[in-house]
Amino acid sequence: MEEAFEYARSIKEVFKRKPKISDFYEEFPLFVDGNKSYKYTSVLPIKSQYGDSFNNYVNEHKLYLMDLKSF
Numbered sequence: 001m002e003e004a005f006e007y008a009r010s011i012k013e014v015f016k017r018k019p020k021i022s023d024f025y026e027e028f029p030l031f032v033d034g035n036k037s038y039k040y041t042s043v044l045p046i047k048s049q050y051g052d053s054f055n056n057y058v059n060e061h062k063l064y065l066m067d068l069k070s071f
Contacts, residue, residue, distance in 0.1 A: 004030075034061030 004027040011019045021043050023027055029037065029046050034057045037046045052058045 029057065029061075030065045031063055032061075034058040 028044055047054050063067045
């Protein structure tokens with residue numbers, strides 16, 4: 001988690017912009033309820049990231065933060 005926070009800070013400092021969803025290819029699925037992941041499949045390949053575990057992710061994963069802005 002700390003690594004993701006540091007990455008967000010570096011994007012702000014280096015690129016002088018707010019982080020985008022696509023910046024968090026690996027981490028973003030942690031910040032989405034599994035049953036709402038379908039909203040982001042056009043931006044991120046969440047299903048392919050989780051492979052055979054995708055159905056478990058959809059049914060069981062609960063978000064850690066309310067949204068990317070909270071991050």
